[in-house]
Amino acid sequence: MIRTAVKASKSYEVLTGSGLLSSSGKIMRELCPGARKLLIVSETRVAPLYLEKVRESAKAQGFEVSEYIFEAGEASKNIGSVSGMWGVCAREGFTRTDLIAALGGGVTGDMAGFAAASFLRGIDVIQIPTSLLAMVDASVGGKTGIDLPEGKNQVGAFWQPVCVIEDTDCLKTLPDGVFTEGMAEVIKYAFIMDIPLYDLLRENASRGIGIRDDAELMERIVGMCVADKADVIMNDEFDNGRRQILNYGHTAGHVIEKKSDFSKPHGICVAKGMGIMIDACVAAGSLTEDEASKMKSLITAYGLPVTDDITPEEAREGAMNDKKKRGNTLSVILVNKIGDAQIVKMTPDEYTSFLRGKRTDDTPL
Ligand SMILES: NC(=O)c1ccc[n+]([C@@H]2O[C@H](COP(=O)([O-])OP(=O)(O)OC[C@H]3O[C@@H](n4cnc5c(N)ncnc54)[C@H](O)[C@@H]3O)[C@@H](O)[C@H]2O)c1
Ligand SMILES: [Zn+2]
Structure with missing residues (x-):
């Protein structure tokens, strides 16, 4: 596993490696010892593949887990989805010390990050990116947001995550x-x-793209990109x-x-x-x-x-x-x-x- 430190307005680590989803609960517990509730945000393509692993890992650490699953794709990146996330948090009685986890590509990370930035004026978010783009770019750096009919990424906030957990095994199922x-x-x-x-x-x-199935190589490549992005945003x-x-x-x-x-x-x-x-x-x-x-x-x-x-x-x-x-x-x-x-x-x-x-x-x- 590669650990990359990001020192921005909030300091956090990006963990990159094979098999990390199964430890996601433990990592979240260590970083947020006081959190009781966890909302996992994911979408219709990623959830069937990976949600259970994260859910079980979180439950084993005593988190009360809720889920918000939206229709995969950029078209969902709107205020309606974010409002859905706020609604679950409100109904479940989330407090300032509770937590949102974004499990998916950049669309999921941007929206869940924005929901976390705005609910109760800001609760913690953990990014668990599953696409290559989200691992090397979207999940690191704290930019969050949604699209408007008038244009992409028009509304958002800077909101750094508590941690980024990148399980490079997820790349194997990417189209x-x-x-x-x-x-x-x-x-x-x-x-x-x-x-x-x-x-x-x-x-x-x-x-060519055959490198996708080489876990060791992908860990190195993704780790290098994360270090580059961290360097620039710091x-x-x-x-x-x-x-x-x-x-x-x-x-x-x-x-x-x-x-x-x-x-x-x-x-x-x-x-x-x-x-x-x-x-x-x-x-x-x-x-x-x-x-x-x-x-x-x-x-x-x-x-x-x-x-x-x-x-x-x-x-x-x-x-x-x-x-x-x-x-x-x-x-x-x-x-x-x-x-x-x-x-x-x-x-x-x-x-x-x-x-x-x-x-x-x-x-x-
Ligand atoms: N916040 C930032 O700094 C930043 C930077 C770059 C891009 N973005 C945003 O990120 C979004 C694009 O990210 P993206 O390309 O990840 O889009 P995405 O979230 O739509 O994911 C792309 C596709 O891959 C699928 N997918 C994701 N992980 C998978 C997996 N492990 N196995 C199988 N299928 C999987 C998704 O269901 C989707 O169909 C855009 O909305 C863009 O604006 C944000
Ligand atoms: Zn880009």
């Missing part, structure tokens, strides 16, 4: 596509800040500065995601976004052809795409509407050398010409 998507975020960490992770991914590239918990490097590939990626009306999955769009940034950096002369081709072959080795047909104008317009934009300049995240990201401020015009590269018109990227 291929969902695992592949998570790999986009893994590769992102390698590019922006982690040469040893890059080397490890490159050494195993010929196995220095910028509230996302005002360096945390922005985690958005590598995301500015263009979000535009592609939106243009597809969210029919293209997030990880696929991030991979395309990284591909677009790689091409633009080569055209600008800041990234060598050799480095670019290494980066692209890593992305494609894990089954992800590196191109899309949005135009520079579309990319610029979408970026200007991005909720993370501040003022009239864009913070563009560039990787000009594997393992090293930079934040570069650009005006919208500069961004368009950067994306256009050697093009003289608005032909697709």
